[in-house]
Amino acid sequence: MEATIEVTGLRKRFGQVTALDGMSFTVTPGRVTGLVGPGGAGKSTAMRVILGLDVPDEGRALVGGRPYRALRRPLCHVGALLDAGALQPGRTGRDHLLWLARSHGLPARRADEVIERAGLGAKARRRAGRYSPAVRQRLGLAAALIGDPPVLLLDEPFTGLDAGGVAWLRGLLRELAGEGRAVLVSSPLMSELEDTAGHVIVVGRGAVVADAAVAELVEAASRGRVALRTPAREEAMTALAHAGATVAVTGPDTLTVAGLAAERVTALLGRRKVPFSGVAAHRATLEEAYMELTRQAAQPGAGS
Structure with a gap:
């Protein structure tokens, strides 16, 4: 089966609420694709439609060319992870995985293989009712991998993980994509996908706001801005603002300047005798790119 997800023109209403408003995107193999947007943007509904749990009013969702x-x-x-808490509390994690394996005619050893890959270890033999949120997420990931699928859909898999768990999951997602799988990961936070996703689909109010490579989004958000380090932050802000620049504080002694080239910033501060120790092209974070996109989408008339 081809490892692709194709979503075309999805529309879905729940009563008076529009959950999906013509959403379309494609997830291709060999990379992690982030589905990012605030709560209520339609991320979970889109995943449920892909998995046949919700029926769209219009449009279609195909996996490998088939519903x-x-x-x-x-x-x-x-493989899908939508709700890590959907477990029978009296059953051990290993028994849960064995049940899934047997339902698809898979050997029992497959349960032990995914237990190892998900880093569950001895915890897999404890009853699920005693699991922490982080362990439940790992078990959910193991369940998603049980059939060695070419396509993975993970809805907010970072929830409940500590810093070490987040780093581990980022590495696992990169490994899975490197094996040629199509990996779709939803998150309300762009920062969770930093250094992990190669492509991002930003959604808002049930529609796609941006669909692009991460490098393209970061480049667009970085363009024309300058990073400035100065011990005289207030003086620098006043001088730059009077010259027509837009200035944002990014740290105790750092500023981001938009609207003036680095050479003009240097010359202006030199004339005003404002001390500074560094001027360089600003490289935006993925989170900054996301905030800029959502800010533009929220403006009156945007998308009309």
């Missing part, structure tokens, strides 16, 4: 409901042995085609 999810048409897949035989679906866990061998698509």
Whole structure:
């Protein structure tokens, strides 16, 4: 089966609420694709439609060119993590995985293989009702991998993980994409996907706001801005603002300047005798790119 997800013109309403408003995007193999947006943007609804759990009013969602409901042995085609807490509390994690394996005719050793890959260790033999949120997430990831699927859909998988767990998951996602899988990861925070996603789909109010490579988004958000380090922050801000620049504080002694080239910033501060120790082209973070996109989308008339 081809490892792709194709979403075309999805529309979905729940009563008076529009959850999806013509959403379209494609997830291709070999990279992590982030589905990013604030709460209520339509991320979870889109994933539920892809998995056949919600029926769209319009549009379609295909996995490997077929609707999810048409897949035989679906866990061998698509692995999904939507709700890590959806567990029978009296059953051990290993028994949960064994049940999933047997439902698809997979050998028992497959449960132990994904237990190891998810870093569960001896915790897999404890009852699920005693699991912490982080362990539940790891078990959910193990369950998603049980059928060795070419496509993965993970809805906010970083929730409940500590800093070490976040770093581990980022590495695992890169590994899975490197194996040729199509990996779709939803998150309300762009920062969670920093250094992990190669492509990002930004959504808001049920529609796609941006669909681009991470490098393109960062470059667009960085363009024309200058990073300035100065011990005289207030003096520098006043001088630059009077010259027509837009200035933002980024640290105790650092500023980001938009609207003036680095050479003009240097010359202006030199004339005003404002001390500074560094001027360089500013490289935006993925989070900054996201905030700029959502700010533009929220402006009156945007997208009309």
